[in-house]
Amino acid sequence: MAKATQTKRQSTMPVGTAGAVHYTIIPKDLAAHLFEVTLDIAEPDAEGQVVSLPAWIPGSYMVREFARNIIQIKATSGGKKVVLKKRDKHTWQAAPCQGALTISYEVYAWDLSVRAAHLDQSHGFFNGTSVFLSVHGQESAPHIVDIQRAADASCATWRVATSLPELKAKRYGFGTYIAANYDELIDHPVEMGDFALATFEAHGIPHDFVVTGKVPNMDMARMVADVQKICESQIAFFEPRTKKAPMDRYVFMTMVVGEGYGGLEHRASTALICNRNDIPVKHQPEMSEGYKGFLGLCSHEYFHTWNVKRIKPAAFASYDLRQENYTSLLWLFEGFTSYYDDLMLVRAGTIDETAYLKLVSKTINMVTRGSGRLKQSVAESSFDAWTKYYRQDENSPNAIVSYYTKGSLVALGLDLTIRAETEGKKSLDDVMRALWQKYGRDFYSRTLTGTQQGLPENEFEALVEQVTGVNVRRFVDKHVRGTEDVPLAKLYADFGVHLDTGSATKKASLGIKAARDGNDCKIASAYEGRAAHVAGLSAQDVIVAINGLRVTAADAADGLTTALGRYRVGEVVEIHAFRRDELFVVKAKLQADDVPTNQLKLVVEQDAALATARPTYVKKAKRSAS
CATH class of the missing domain: 1.10.390.10 (Neutral Protease Domain 2)
Known part of the structure; x- marks a missing residue:
């Protein structure tokens, strides 16, 4: 373990950047996971400068309260202490002062994820939303960051990776970087290490x-x-x-x-x-x-x-990072991106069409596994992302649907519908390019400094009809605002793809998602209406025996397949389980395993137009849907 190191801040005031907001960030203590940040404000608000840290990071729709990781914050001016009063959980206000204001603070960085900041002896990583206080009233000014090397000898060979434009730093080097404004500053994460x-x-x-x-x-x-x-x-x-x-x-x-x-x-x-x-x-x-x-x-x-960073919902055209920003369109922005991510693999030639259809089959099975899809629409899922999708619990499979996975099936269904209705002359590709031209390219270019309007909540259907001539309002009402499954078997049939729903032979099952808990088998989720739920078992219960035979973590690993392998659908088994520290016994009537086994298969067809009309290609079809 590296010992704590003290670093001396080096002042940098680049020529030609008067009026800029300046930050210095140093990996101060690798073992304690602390970044030291110094914020220099040349012209603070005469009535007392207000600063704050975002409560969430764009792209991850949950209030994470990054300010909770700020410790030992203080303010000075001309070498004298300035009173810094906390106004709410992520906002501070400095007392009025004469001359420049300096705010220094430490950030605890021990979140090994893509959303926050992480620092140890192996590397350092941060998003600007976790480490850079926003200077109220000066968000549009240039923002300069001096990324300094840690004093620890183990960091001597570290480099810097970021898309932030260099000011005086060399590419991959420590030094000064510049952003046009605060919004740009927090949209370029930084990785440092070997x-x-x-x-x-x-x-x-x-x-x-x-x-x-x-x-x-x-x-x-x-x-x-x-x-x-x-x-x-x-x-x-x-x-x-x-x-x-x-x-x-x-x-x-x-x-x-x-x-x-x-x-x-x-x-x-x-x-x-x-x-x-x-x-x-x-x-x-x-x-x-x-x-x-x-x-x-x-x-x-x-x-x-393109889709989210530049083509945005109107609600995201200007982020309010202090609180939730609601939209019912994440099924389009995240779901459509989830559709195209695998589609681009086959179009790029990194996988073949058979492998692609296996990926789509997997998505279909993921969506149809949970009964939540029949209760919550993807439009509702989008709006409730802040409180439900990003805060899932043991009952989530029974209560919610993913706007990522079902959203991707909505995109697929729309693509197939448009291709069929237009005889392959139009597709969802044309819709995406129209979204880019109307809401992305002409407003936010390389620097993202334009005035963007964003896609209004109820304009998508009209845009599709304008671009393709196809009325998709009924489709959207049923599968986006409603909870009906996308009829992929019917839609795919017109393009030489068969959706096989799997064998009728099913294994005996309790209808749970099992998880290891030490050497125990714990119920992570009990699916609604399935055998465990009907018998009275719940999530967090620990199953210890089935018909007098011990159940362990090894059984959880294979989903109780071995433990239930000797039983048939319809048989009743006695289950001993713990709820908290209390042992109880239930009898459960085993049901058929309801794990979906949908599989997409290419149909051997005489008409080559069927193959060229499939979404994996950009060629136009000559055959209309029946």
């Missing part, structure tokens, strides 16, 4: 691929080649004529861990986290499911460069 780095170009735009973490025999060349194809496909998708990207440079930042998965989009970069086994290994050419998922994650976050 990371692996590769670069490539996509239609002339430089891209960095950064990997932090220990990965033996990592096949960086393969990752770069695959991600380059995905990036080029997406740039050409939105700008087929000019192949012009909406940023001057892009950075992929990947943190590799033993277990983890996630990503967060930014205007010119993305922060990713993945399992070590998801990264491809040299001299192993086969594509693992984990690597396929990682490519899908890269594709998803990169697609957000």
